[in-house]
Amino acid sequence: MTNKMxxxxxxxxxxxxxxxxxxxxxxLKETRRKDFPEHQFTLVYLAFEDGGYELELTYNYDKAEPYEIGDGYxxxxxxxxxxxASHAAHEAEGYNVTKLMGLPGTDPTYYFIKDPDGYKTEVIQN
Known part of the structure; x- marks a missing residue:
């Protein structure tokens, strides 16, 4: 049996x-979308051009208040x-980004960017 994310x-x-x-x-590119208007939600799947692992955005039509991300996310x-270059481009676009960071005693190898809901994405040097 083979498992994959x-x-x-x-x-x-x-x-x-x-x-x-x-x-x-x-x-990211939209790979597929599933609308369920009778149940008032939409699922949108995003992936990089080469496919593979996806990010699913779940949109509930009637959610008036922001989601509480909590301290476990x-x-x-x-x-x-x-x-x-990625960091500079994100800053120039006005996105909410941190400074370039590194693990203790190392050169910077990553930073974080927040989406409109406050979710963080770590951007790491390949």
């Missing part, structure tokens, strides 16, 4: 804002070929 689900309050963030800031992580 399929997707991570996050709940979003504004699907349009979230789609704009994940497609523009992180270069970790983060999503993606790898980039040029960390400094």
């Amino acid at each position: 399929l997707h991570t689900c996050i709940r979003v309050q504004n699907l349009d804002k979230s789609m704009a963030f994940y497609t523009k800031a992180l270069n 970790g983060h999503i992580a993606i790898g980039v070929d040029d960390l400094k």
Whole structure:
């Protein structure tokens, strides 16, 4: 039997804002969408161009208040070929990003960017 990771689900309050963030800031592409208007929710799956592991955005139509992320949420992580250029581009676009960071005693190898709902994505140097 072979097991593999399929997707991570996050709940979003504004699907349009979230789609704009994940497609523009992180270069993910919509792979499929499932609308369930009779049950008042939509699922959108995003992945990189080469496919594989997906991010599922769950949008519930009637959610008026922001989701509470809580202190147990970790983060999503993606790898980039040029960390400094990616960081500079995200800053220039006005995204909520941290400074470049590294583990104690190491050069910077990552930073975090937040989506419209406050979820963090770690951007790591490949």
